[in-house]
Amino acid sequence: xxxxxxxxxxxxxxxxxxxxxxxxxxxxxxxxxxxxxxxxxxxxxxxxxxxxxxxxxxxxxxxxxxxxxxxxxxxxxxxxxxxxxxxxxxxxxxxxxxxxxxxxxxxxxxxxxxxxxxxxxxxxxxxxxxxxxxxxxxxxxxxxxxxxxxxxxxxxxxxxxxxxxxxx
Numbered sequence: 300x301x302x303x304x305x306x307x308x309x310x311x312x313x314x315x316x317x318x319x320x321x322x323x324x325x326x327x328x329x330x331x332x333x334x335x336x337x338x339x340x341x342x343x344x345x346x347x348x349x350x351x352x353x354x355x356x357x358x359x360x361x362x363x364x365x366x367x368x369x370x371x372x373x374x375x376x377x378x379x380x381x382x383x384x385x386x387x388x389x390x391x392x393x394x395x396x397x398x399x400x401x402x403x404x405x406x407x408x409x410x411x412x413x414x415x416x417x418x419x420x421x422x423x424x425x426x427x428x429x430x431x432x433x434x435x436x437x438x439x440x441x442x443x444x445x446x447x448x449x450x451x452x453x454x455x456x457x458x459x460x461x462x463x464x465x466x467x
Contacts, residue, residue, distance in 0.1 A: 330445065371452070371467045372424060372467070373390055373426060373452045373465035373466060373467055374389065374390055374466070374467055375387050375388060375389055375390055375465075375466050376388045376390060376395060376405070376419065376463055376464070376465055376466075377463065377464050377465075377466050378405075378461060378462070378463050379455075379462050379463065379464050380460070380461065380462035381407075381409060381459070381460045381461030381462060382407075382408040382409060382460070382461065383405075383407065383408060383461065386405070388404065388405055390421070390426070390465070392421055394418050394419065394420035394421070395418070395419040395420070396415060396417075396418055397412070397416050397417045397418070397419065397458060397463075398412055398413055398414050398415045398416035398417070398431075398433075399412045399413065399414050399416070400414040400415055403415065403416075405463075407458060407459070407461050409458065409459040409460050409461045410459065411435045411458070411459025411460060412433070412435075412458050412459045412461065413431070413432075413433040413434050413435070415431050416430070416431060416433045416437065416458050417429065417430050417431055417433065417437045417444075417456075417458060418431055419450065419456075425449050425450075426449070426450045426465060427447045427448065427449055427450065428444065428447065428448055428450045428456060429444065429446070429447035429448075430443075430444045430445075433458075435458075435459060437456070437457070437458055438455075438456070438457040438458075439454060439455070439456055440454060440455055450465055451465070452464075452465045452466055452467050453465070453466070
C-alpha cells in the first residue's frame with residue numbers, strides 16, 4: 300500500500316472515532332433532558348392544586364393531619380383502547396406483567412407489544428410502571444419511559460395500540 304492510502308485510512312478511522320464520541324455525547328444529552336422532563340412533570344403534579352371533591356366527580360380525597368392530600372388508591376387496571384378494550388384487572392399487592400407472552404398477567408393482543416413488555420408494580424401506597432426493554436417502548440401520557448415512573452389514576456399507559464388506565 301502506498302503511504303497516501305495509509306494516511307487516508309488513518310484520517311478515516313480518526314473521523315469515525317470522533318463521530319462515535321459525538322454521538323455518545325448527544326445520547327447522554329438526550330437522556331439528561333428526558334430525566335429533567337420527568338422530574339419537571341413529577342414536581343408539576345405535586346404542585347398542581349387538587350380539585351374539590353365536587354369537581355373530581357369521584358371518590359373525594361382524604362386530608363391527613365399534616366395537611367397533605369392523599370389520593371384514593373387505584374383498585375383496577377382498565378384497557379380503554381385497543382383490541383382488549385373493556386378488559387379490567389383487579390389490583391392487589393402483586394406486580395402485573397404486560398405483554399404478548401402467555402405467562403403475563405395481561406396478555407396483549409397487539410403486534411407492537413413485546414413478549415414481556417412492561418411491569419406495573421405497587422410500592423407503598425403508589426403504583427409504578429417500568430418498561431422491560433421492549434422494542435417499541437412504553438408510554439406514560441405522551442412521554443416514553445426510560446425508567447420506572449409513578450402512575451396516578453387516570454394516567455394513560457400506551458403499549459402499541461393498547462391504552463390502559465388505573466382507576467379507583
